Amino acid sequence: MTRNGIIALVISIIIGIVIGLSVFMFSRSGLLSPVGNIKPTPTVKPLEKYSFENLQKRIFTPGDITIDKVINDAADFTSYLFYYDSDGKKVSGLLILPKKEGRFPVILQLRGYIDQEKYTTGMGTIRSGEVFAQNGFITLAPDFLGYGQSASPSADAMESRLENYTAALNLLSSITNLNQSLKNNKIDNIEAETDKIGLWGHSNGGHITLSVLAITGKDYPAVLWNPVSKPFPYSILYYTDELADNGKFIRDMLSNFEKDYDIELYNPVNYYKNITAPIQLHQAVDDEAVPVKWSNQLYQSLKNQKTDISYFTYPGDNHDFNQGSWSKVVERNIAFYKELLAK
Numbered sequence: 001m002t003r004n005g006i007i008a009l010v011i012s013i014i015i016g017i018v019i020g021l022s023v024f025m026f027s028r029s030g031l032l033s034p035v036g037n038i039k040p041t042p043t044v045k046p047l048e049k050y051s052f053e054n055l056q057k058r059i060f061t062p063g064d065i066t067i068d069k070v071i072n073d074a075a076d077f078t079s080y081l082f083y084y085d086s087d088g089k090k091v092s093g094l095l096i097l098p099k100k101e102g103r104f105p106v107i108l109q110l111r112g113y114i115d116q117e118k119y120t121t122g123m124g125t126i127r128s129g130e131v132f133a134q135n136g137f138i139t140l141a142p143d144f145l146g147y148g149q150s151a152s153p154s155a156d157a158m159e160s161r162l163e164n165y166t167a168a169l170n171l172l173s174s175i176t177n178l179n180q181s182l183k184n185n186k187i188d189n190i191e192a193e194t195d196k197i198g199l200w201g202h203s204n205g206g207h208i209t210l211s212v213l214a215i216t217g218k219d220y221p222a223v224l225w226n227p228v229s230k231p232f233p234y235s236i237l238y239y240t241d242e243l244a245d246n247g248k249f250i251r252d253m254l255s256n257f258e259k260d261y262d263i264e265l266y267n268p269v270n271y272y273k274n275i276t277a278p279i280q281l282h283q284a285v286d287d288e289a290v291p292v293k294w295s296n297q298l299y300q301s302l303k304n305q306k307t308d309i310s311y312f313t314y315p316g317d318n319h320d321f322n323q324g325s326w327s328k329v330v331e332r333n334i335a336f337y338k339e340l341l342a343k
Contacts, residue, residue, distance in 0.1 A: 092149035094122035105196035112203025214271035
């Protein structure tokens with residue numbers, strides 16, 4: 001090969017190397033590869049919308065409250081079946097109005113767990129709701145999904161539990177439309193003071209009430225009866241020994257949930273620091289469903305963060321306060337609400 005031929009060969013080799021390196025580098029950067037700049041699609045996690053942080057960011061749009069048939073037309077109150085929409089699903093509930101004319105604050109009542117086969121609209125709240133109405137308050141108590149005349153909950157067992165938060169928050173936001181609902185039903189002698197709203201929660205309803213307070217950060221005066229206040233998922237696992245399968249289904253459900261989600265983002269205890277509302281806490285000392293030490297710890301924790309909380313205990317009484325304390329508890333509730341809402 002001649003000297004010029006060798007030089008030409010060397011130059012060709014160098015050019016080939018340079019082109020090869022360029023193609024390799026550009027393909028690595030995605031400039032030449034038809035798929036190099038396509039990012040992988042993030043995994044959709046449908047239950048992320050129920051994390052406390054995402055619920056705190058969400059704006060709950062007020063919806064219509066439809067007042068239906070009369071349930072009980074008593075001397076000093078009238079109760080009605082009502083409906084509202086929660087994320088596209090119909091939820092029924094019990095509305096109780098004072099019989100007298102005037103403007104009245106509103107109490108949103110959230111009941112505890114009741115077996116679906118035994119449940120009828122208003123069960124768990126109706127007795128106290130009637131007394132509240134007799135004393136100048138309007139009460140609204142949702143049945144929750146799967147109960148009363150409500151639509152079915154999610155087929156996903158975990159989501160069906162989390163839907164209780166949004167069911168409560170959607171109704172809370174819709175209270176602003178209650179007066180229009182009253183007018184639509186030709187109830188012209190009563191007006192709701194929609195800027196004066198209290199919360200009431202019993203047992204698991206107490207858990208939901210604490211969660212609503214933590215999510216909204218609003219100062220809704222709240223009454224708690226023997227509330228489930230321990231961290232999630234212990235607040236569920238505590239009750240599994242009562243189930244026919246000794247909790248196997250729930251343990252499997254929680255195990256699968258923890259594979260995909262950070263469970264601490266769904267633990268209300270982590271967000272109690274956001275609670276600004278005044279609270280009246282009632283605990284039966286002999287309650288077997290919610291141990292008194294839970295409320296002792298809740299009271300101390302909230303007190304330590306300067307929450308305005310009063311605490312009453314009832315020795316010898318049970319989960320429903322039906323061993324002699326019920327009237328005293330309700331009397332204290334009425335005084336609390338009147339002081340903070342009926343000014």
